[in-house]
Amino acid sequence: MTVSVRMQRSALRKINMHVNEVARSRGVETIGWLLGFFGRSEVWVCDSVPCTRYKSQSRYGAHADAREEVELAMQYPRNVGIVGIFHSHPFRGETEHAVFHSATDDSTLKSRASRHENYLSVVTDGTDTEFFVLRDGAQPVKPEIVESISYREEMKSYRCPLAFRLRRETSLPRVDFVPGYLEQEMLALVERDLRGDGLRVKKDSNTIEVPALQGGAESNSLVITKTGSTAMIELEMILEPMVFVRGGNAEELRTAVKNEILDDVVFLLWNSLGGGSTSLDGVKSFEANLGSFRVHETSPLPRKIFKPPRGSAVLVREG
Numbered sequence: 001m002t003v004s005v006r007m008q009r010s011a012l013r014k015i016n017m018h019v020n021e022v023a024r025s026r027g028v029e030t031i032g033w034l035l036g037f038f039g040r041s042e043v044w045v046c047d048s049v050p051c052t053r054y055k056s057q058s059r060y061g062a063h064a065d066a067r068e069e070v071e072l073a074m075q076y077p078r079n080v081g082i083v084g085i086f087h088s089h090p091f092r093g094e095t096e097h098a099v100f101h102s103a104t105d106d107s108t109l110k111s112r113a114s115r116h117e118n119y120l121s122v123v124t125d126g127t128d129t130e131f132f133v134l135r136d137g138a139q140p141v142k143p144e145i146v147e148s149i150s151y152r153e154e155m156k157s158y159r160c161p162l163a164f165r166l167r168r169e170t171s172l173p174r175v176d177f178v179p180g181y182l183e184q185e186m187l188a189l190v191e192r193d194l195r196g197d198g199l200r201v202k203k204d205s206n207t208i209e210v211p212a213l214q215g216g217a218e219s220n221s222l223v224i225t226k227t228g229s230t231a232m233i234e235l236e237m238i239l240e241p242m243v244f245v246r247g248g249n250a251e252e253l254r255t256a257v258k259n260e261i262l263d264d265v266v267f268l269l270w271n272s273l274g275g276g277s278t279s280l281d282g283v284k285s286f287e288a289n290l291g292s293f294r295v296h297e298t299s300p301l302p303r304k305i306f307k308p309p310r311g312s313a314v315l316v317r318e319g
């Protein structure tokens with residue numbers, strides 16, 4: 001299948017300025033990410049961000065700290081965000097052909113193309129830039145460089161205000177098992193509640209309603225109360241995810257809403273509980289505010305802004 005790539009000129013300029021500056025000042029390779037969105041057979045690249053935290057960086061290769069990519073991906077709603085990677089070959093003048101897709105580059109692209117068949121790999125020496133996609137090995141593609149790309153023109157967006165409660169009684173032994181457990185429970189809950197006409201699309205106001213998940217929450221919080229060997233877990237969530245879709249049939253919207261809810265809940269839970277490994281032995285209660293997300297329709301792409309909770313978690317031990 002052929003793919004057409006459109007890239008905003010400013011995103012390309014940003015890559016080459018960064019690559020040239022690092023090549024000049026330190027003579028090492030640089031890497032970074034391409035941001036945009038995918039169509040069925042199109043890729044739009046609206047922005048680019050250079051990596052700032054490296055695991056290793058030399059003249060002949062560079063590896064990003066894996067956390068940076070995860071954190072970057074979290075800043076965008078699903079269907080928007082990372083569409084490719086770029087890296088530099090700062091060997092201009094040293095070899096005849098500096099811009100090529102090496103065997104290492106091939107295997108990197110192979111691992112990324114599992115996320116999307118049209119995932120892009122861009123190689124540049126700061127002047128010449130080449131684009132590749134994975135088809136039987138790395139295939140060059142010729143992008144169309146355009147002055148501006150508007151996701152508002154290419155995608156439809158819907159707000160989906162939600163407020164719901166989840167109560168479960170369990171016998172989990174440790175507090176840090178709670179996010180994983182609730183992730184499973186949430187998945188079951190949204191799969192049930194979004195089914196059929198559980199999800200209602202209001203085209204005139206660009207909103208999506210999920211009646212089963214609207215009402216019943218006053219805050220974003222998690223409370224665990226222990227009695228004997230069982231624990232009562234009470235999760236309250238107020239979310240206002242936004243989904244961005246190209247086509248927008250019911251199935252596409254259902255998947256997008258489901259993914260947004262799970263992304264938000266999982267992030268908020270792990271953010272408040274993930275670091276610890278507290279045993280529930282001797283714990284009487286645990287209470288945490290979880291913070292919240294808001295989607296801002298900024299340019300060149302919409303962003304998800306995380307607002308951390310006020311106050312820290314309160315853990316009360318028996319006795």
Ligand SMILES: [Zn+2]
Pocket residue numbers: 087088089100101102105123
């Ligand atoms: Zn390379």
